Amino acid sequence: MAVLFIAVPVALVLAAGSLAACVWCIRGGQYEDLETPAIRMLFDDPRPKSPPT
Amino acid sequence: MRADSGETFEEFDDPVFEQLHVRPLGERTRRVELAIEGLHCRACVWLLEQLPRLEPSVLESRLSLHRSSLTVIWDRTAAPLSRIARTLDRLGYRPHPREASADDEAERLENRRRLTDIAVAAAVSGNLMLIAIALYAGWWQGMDAYVTHYFRWISAGLGAVALAWPGRTFFRQAWLGVRMRVPNMDLPIAVGLGLGTIVGLINAIRGAGEIYFDSLGMLVFLLLVGRWIQYRQTRSAARHIRQLYEITPRRARRLSDDGSVRWVPVAALAVGDRIRVLAAETVPADGIVRAGTSTTDRSLLTGEATPVATAIGDEVLGGMNNLEGPLDIEVTAIGDQSRLGKLIDLIEDAALRRTPIVQQADALGGWFVVGIVVATAATALGWYLAGSPAYLDHAIALAIVACPCALGLATPLAIAVAIGRAARQGLLVKGGDTLERLARPGILWLDKTGTLTEGRARVVSWVGDRSTIDAVATLERGSAHPIARAIVAYAEAHRGSAASDAASCEAHQAETGGISGRFAGSAYRVGNRAFVAPADSLDERWRRWTERTARHGATPILVARDGKVVAGIALGDAIRSDADAVLRRLERRGWRLGILSGDHPQVVAHVASRLGIPAERALGGLSPEAKVERVARIDPAAPDAVRVMVGDGMNDGAALAAADVGVSMHAGAEISLETADVHLGREGLAPLLDLLVGSGATVRTIRIGLSVSLAYNLVAVALAASGLINPLVAAALMPASSLTVLLLAVSGGAFRRRPTETCPIALRASRTEDSTFVPFAPAGASSGG
Structure with missing residues (x-):
C-alpha cells in the first residue's frame, strides 16, 4: 500500500488546486450576480459593421 | 413599458x-x-x-x-x-x-468572505469524509496499522485547516460574546469544536480511540452553509426595502435671483436658498414660506391627521406634503440641523440602545445546547460509574453527533425558507431573528395615523339630502384639493359613476374655504361653515352637527342649495376596514395592544374606544422622543415580553428602531423603511396578522426540526454505544438526519397559505357603516384621523 504515500498527497494537491480556482472566482466577483449573466449570454453579439466574407 | x-x-x-x-x-x-x-x-x-x-x-x-x-x-x-x-x-x-454607500462594498466583501470560507470548509470536509470512509473500510476489512496511522494524521491535519480557517469565525464570535458578557450560540459551538479537536489530537497521537475530525469538518461546513443561506435571504429583503426608498426623488426646485427655476439635488441646497414646491409634492427641506398659500399634510412627520393651512411666514418641515398650491420656501435648516436630521440622530441612539436585547433572544437554541451538555455529562458519568475506560469517548461521541445538523441547519434553513416565502407575500423581513422574536406574543404598539387609520381624508358620513351627491361631485371634480378628491371618490363608489360631466354643470369656481357653482338649475355652495353660511345664518341643527363632527376629529363640510343648507359631509381619516378584525385576532393570540400617536389625545382616545384598545394604553400627543421612551420602557409585570412597534411616519422611525421589532407600514415614510425590521408591502393591517401567525409557524418548524434531529441522533448514539450498529452503518445513516431536517424546513407551514383574506369583512364593515348614516348622527363612524 506504499502507493498511498504518493497518491494521497497528489489527490490533496489536486483538491487544493480546484479550491484555489474556486476562491479565485469568488474573489473575482463571479458569484455576485447570478441572474443577469445567465440572460446576457442569450443575446446575439452586435452584428459586425461589414458582413464577413 | x-x-x-x-x-x-x-x-x-x-x-x-x-x-x-x-x-x-x-x-x-x-x-x-x-x-x-x-x-x-x-x-x-x-x-x-x-x-x-x-x-x-x-x-x-x-x-x-x-x-x-x-x-x-x-x-x-x-x-x-x-x-x-x-x-x-x-x-x-x-x-x-x-x-x-459603504454598505454596498462591505456587503460585497462580506459575501465573498463567507463564500470563501464555505469553499474551504467544503473542500476540507469532503476530503475528510473520503478518508473517514477509507478508515471505516479498513476497520471492516482490516488494514495495516501504519496505513491507519497515516490516514489518521492526514485527517488531523485537514481538521486543523478546517478549524483554523473557516472555523475561526465561531471562536471569534464566541470570544466576543464572552467579553461582552452576552453568551451567544457560537459559545457552545466553539466549546464543542475545541473539545473535539483536543480529544481528536490526543487520540491521534496515542494511536487509539475515536478521532472526530470528519464530524468537526462537516459541522463547520454545514453551520456556514446554513448561516450563509439565512444571510442571503435577509440581505435580499433589505435590498428590496432599500430599492423602495431609492426611487423616491431627493431633489428640489431652486429659484435663482433672476427668477429662473432649476432642479438640484437636495444635498446641494444651502441655508437661505429659495425653493418652490408645487401641489402634491413633498417639501424637501425645512424652511419658512415666503410666497403662496396652501394646505400641508404633516401626518408622516407628526401624526396629525388633519391637514394644516399654510401661509406666508409659516414654518414648514422637510417631509410634509404640499396639498394645494405652489409654495416658495426659504430654506432655514439643512442636514443635521433639520428636523429630519435630528430624527436620524434619535434613531441612531435608539438603535444603539437596543443591541443587548437582540442577543438574549436566542433562548431556543440555548436550551437545546443545555440539553446536549447535560446529556453528555450524564453519559460520561454513567459510563465512568459503570467502570468503562471509554467513558470520555462515549460522551464526546454523543456531543458530536447530537450537534451538527440540528444546530447547523434546522434554524437557519427554516428561517431562510420562511423569509423567502414571506417576501413573496409582500412581507419584507430584514432581521434574521425577527421571526423568532415575533413568535411569542408580547406588547404591540401601533401608530394611529396611517397605521390604524388610512392616513388620508375620506368621507365618513353624508347626512341630510343624499340626492346632492351628484351635484357636489360634479362641482368638486375640477379641484385637486384632498377634500374634493375624497368627495368625488365617495360619489363614484355610491352612485356607480359620479355621473354628470361638466356639461350639466353651468359654472363653478374654487374659492377659499369651498367651491360654488350651478348644477341643474340650482346654485350650490359647498365648503366649510364660514364659506357656506357666513355669520350666524346657520340654523340650530346644522350648527350642532358641525360642532359635534369637529369634536370627533372630523372635518365638517356643508352643502347649500339656493342659499339653504341641505346636507353635511363629515370627512375624516377613517379607521382601516380590516383594523377591528385584525386586532381582535391578535388579542386572541395573546398580544396586548396600545396606541402611540402624535395626534391630539382626544382623537386618539376616540379611535381607541372604537377599536377596543384600553384607554391607559392609548397615548396621544407624543413627540418622537416620547414614543421612543414609551416603547423602550419595560413592563415590570412582564419583563420578557417582546415589544413591537408598528408605524409609518418619520415620527415613528426612532420608535421602530427602539422596539425589539419595528414594523413599517405600506406607503410609509422612507425613514421608517430604513429603521424597521419588517416592511409590510401590502396595504392594510392584515399583513401584520400574516406576519405574526407566520412567525409562530416558523418557530414551530424550527422546534420540530431540532427535536427530530436530536431524537434521531440520540437513537443513533444509543444504538452505536450499545454495539447494535457499527460505525459504518452509523456513518451511512448520518446524512439521513440532515436530509430529514432539510425536508422539514422546506415543508414547514409558515407563510404558506394565501395572505389573510379581509375582503368579506371589509365589505360588511363598509355596508354597516353606510346604514348607520342617519341624519344628525354625525361622524359616529368617523375617526379623527
Whole structure:
C-alpha cells in the first residue's frame, strides 16, 4: 500500500488546486450576480459593421 | 413599458450630484450607478445594454438585475448625464441616483468572505469524509496499522485547516460574546469544536480511540452553509426595502435671483436658498414660506391627521406634503440641523440602545445546547460509574453527533425558507431573528395615523339630502384639493359613476374655504361653515352637527342649495376596514395592544374606544422622543415580553428602531423603511396578522426540526454505544438526519397559505357603516384621523 504515500498527497494537491480556482472566482466577483449573466449570454453579439466574407 | 415622464433630469448635472454619485475613470470618462425603476422583463437586460447604440456618448452599460441597477460609463465631454437619463426615461426606465454607500462594498466583501470560507470548509470536509470512509473500510476489512496511522494524521491535519480557517469565525464570535458578557450560540459551538479537536489530537497521537475530525469538518461546513443561506435571504429583503426608498426623488426646485427655476439635488441646497414646491409634492427641506398659500399634510412627520393651512411666514418641515398650491420656501435648516436630521440622530441612539436585547433572544437554541451538555455529562458519568475506560469517548461521541445538523441547519434553513416565502407575500423581513422574536406574543404598539387609520381624508358620513351627491361631485371634480378628491371618490363608489360631466354643470369656481357653482338649475355652495353660511345664518341643527363632527376629529363640510343648507359631509381619516378584525385576532393570540400617536389625545382616545384598545394604553400627543421612551420602557409585570412597534411616519422611525421589532407600514415614510425590521408591502393591517401567525409557524418548524434531529441522533448514539450498529452503518445513516431536517424546513407551514383574506369583512364593515348614516348622527363612524 506504499502507493498511498504518493497518491494521497497528489489527490490533496489536486483538491487544493480546484479550491484555489474556486476562491479565485469568488474573489473575482463571479458569484455576485447570478441572474443577469445567465440572460446576457442569450443575446446575439452586435452584428459586425461589414458582413464577413 | 411606461411612457416618458417628460422630466429634464437636470439635477443629474449638478456639481453636487457628480460629487456624490459619479466616479471619474479617465480624463473624460466617468462612471455612475443608477437605480432603475421598472425592471421586470428579461428583455430589459438586452435593451439597456444596447444603450451605447442609442446614445453615442455612452461607452458601456451593464445591468445587474440582482441589484436593480445600471452601471453607465460615458464620455462627459460628449453629453451631460441628464441626456443619458432622459434617454433611459424615454425607454420607460426611470433612473434614480444610487447612493454609493459603504454598505454596498462591505456587503460585497462580506459575501465573498463567507463564500470563501464555505469553499474551504467544503473542500476540507469532503476530503475528510473520503478518508473517514477509507478508515471505516479498513476497520471492516482490516488494514495495516501504519496505513491507519497515516490516514489518521492526514485527517488531523485537514481538521486543523478546517478549524483554523473557516472555523475561526465561531471562536471569534464566541470570544466576543464572552467579553461582552452576552453568551451567544457560537459559545457552545466553539466549546464543542475545541473539545473535539483536543480529544481528536490526543487520540491521534496515542494511536487509539475515536478521532472526530470528519464530524468537526462537516459541522463547520454545514453551520456556514446554513448561516450563509439565512444571510442571503435577509440581505435580499433589505435590498428590496432599500430599492423602495431609492426611487423616491431627493431633489428640489431652486429659484435663482433672476427668477429662473432649476432642479438640484437636495444635498446641494444651502441655508437661505429659495425653493418652490408645487401641489402634491413633498417639501424637501425645512424652511419658512415666503410666497403662496396652501394646505400641508404633516401626518408622516407628526401624526396629525388633519391637514394644516399654510401661509406666508409659516414654518414648514422637510417631509410634509404640499396639498394645494405652489409654495416658495426659504430654506432655514439643512442636514443635521433639520428636523429630519435630528430624527436620524434619535434613531441612531435608539438603535444603539437596543443591541443587548437582540442577543438574549436566542433562548431556543440555548436550551437545546443545555440539553446536549447535560446529556453528555450524564453519559460520561454513567459510563465512568459503570467502570468503562471509554467513558470520555462515549460522551464526546454523543456531543458530536447530537450537534451538527440540528444546530447547523434546522434554524437557519427554516428561517431562510420562511423569509423567502414571506417576501413573496409582500412581507419584507430584514432581521434574521425577527421571526423568532415575533413568535411569542408580547406588547404591540401601533401608530394611529396611517397605521390604524388610512392616513388620508375620506368621507365618513353624508347626512341630510343624499340626492346632492351628484351635484357636489360634479362641482368638486375640477379641484385637486384632498377634500374634493375624497368627495368625488365617495360619489363614484355610491352612485356607480359620479355621473354628470361638466356639461350639466353651468359654472363653478374654487374659492377659499369651498367651491360654488350651478348644477341643474340650482346654485350650490359647498365648503366649510364660514364659506357656506357666513355669520350666524346657520340654523340650530346644522350648527350642532358641525360642532359635534369637529369634536370627533372630523372635518365638517356643508352643502347649500339656493342659499339653504341641505346636507353635511363629515370627512375624516377613517379607521382601516380590516383594523377591528385584525386586532381582535391578535388579542386572541395573546398580544396586548396600545396606541402611540402624535395626534391630539382626544382623537386618539376616540379611535381607541372604537377599536377596543384600553384607554391607559392609548397615548396621544407624543413627540418622537416620547414614543421612543414609551416603547423602550419595560413592563415590570412582564419583563420578557417582546415589544413591537408598528408605524409609518418619520415620527415613528426612532420608535421602530427602539422596539425589539419595528414594523413599517405600506406607503410609509422612507425613514421608517430604513429603521424597521419588517416592511409590510401590502396595504392594510392584515399583513401584520400574516406576519405574526407566520412567525409562530416558523418557530414551530424550527422546534420540530431540532427535536427530530436530536431524537434521531440520540437513537443513533444509543444504538452505536450499545454495539447494535457499527460505525459504518452509523456513518451511512448520518446524512439521513440532515436530509430529514432539510425536508422539514422546506415543508414547514409558515407563510404558506394565501395572505389573510379581509375582503368579506371589509365589505360588511363598509355596508354597516353606510346604514348607520342617519341624519344628525354625525361622524359616529368617523375617526379623527
